[in-house]
Amino acid sequence: xxxxxxxxxxxxxxxxxxxxxxxxxxxxxxxxxxxxxxxxxxxxxxxxxxxxxxxxxxxxxxxxxxxxxxxxxxxxxxxxxxxxxxxxxxxxxxxxxxxxxxxxxxxxxxxxxxxx
Amino acid sequence: xxxxxxxxxxxxxxxxxxxxxxxxxxxxxxxxxxxxxxxxxxxxxxxxxxxxxxxxxxxxxxxxxxxxxxxxxxxxxxxxxxxxxxxxxxxxxxxxxxxxxxxxxxxxxxxxxx
Numbered sequence: 001x002x003x004x005x006x007x008x009x010x011x012x013x014x015x016x017x018x019x020x021x022x023x024x025x026x027x028x029x030x031x032x033x034x035x036x037x038x039x040x041x042x043x044x045x046x047x048x049x050x051x052x053x054x055x056x057x058x059x060x061x062x063x064x065x066x067x068x069x070x071x072x073x074x075x076x077x078x079x080x081x082x083x084x085x086x087x088x089x090x091x092x093x094x095x096x097x098x099x100x101x102x103x104x105x106x107x108x109x110x111x112x113x114x115x116x
Numbered sequence: 117x118x119x120x121x122x123x124x125x126x127x128x129x130x131x132x133x134x135x136x137x138x139x140x141x142x143x144x145x146x147x148x149x150x151x152x153x154x155x156x157x158x159x160x161x162x163x164x165x166x167x168x169x170x171x172x173x174x175x176x177x178x179x180x181x182x183x184x185x186x187x188x189x190x191x192x193x194x195x196x197x198x199x200x201x202x203x204x205x206x207x208x209x210x211x212x213x214x215x216x217x218x219x220x221x222x223x224x225x226x227x228x229x230x
Contacts (some may be wrong), residue, residue: 004158042221042223043220045218090158090159095213102146102147103164104161105151105159105207106161107159108156109157109158110156110158112156
């Protein structure tokens, strides 16, 4: 089984719908991240969490929200999806020490979201 | 232009040849990392090199870091078809809030032909 599991792997939805992407990990890491990947724009950080009581906005948090339900679970929600949120979304974990986001990341397989 | 720019954007070689990819960056870094991404899959960490290191090896991978030129290179020796993937560098740099974060390049797409 994968260490970092994302569900769903693929989702097609319509503009205005609420979407939740879920991530669970068995690595025992405290830090979890949500990224989106777009061709020509690279990876961009949406939200990150250093532990269950800590949630931080990344570069592009507008239109997204997150919930850290447990150490192992971190979900990303799009309250009202729009077409420019069509992208490949990745969850990642890290056990890098200190208060920074600069360590080795362990990625899930991605969730491909299409908003029509 | 972006911190962590890979060069070339695309590279096509024959199996058995060596592949070299470069990453340039602009600001001071704490470390630099290389990741591989197979088509439609998640990224996999390859190597992390710290700012006080000049070279690291892992199997057929060799990474160099030249902080004076603000550049790094990833060498894959004796390439295999299975090395076909996109390769990304990520630099651990300070952002405007004086906090460190990872800044990602756009990647080099490597095709290894059998």
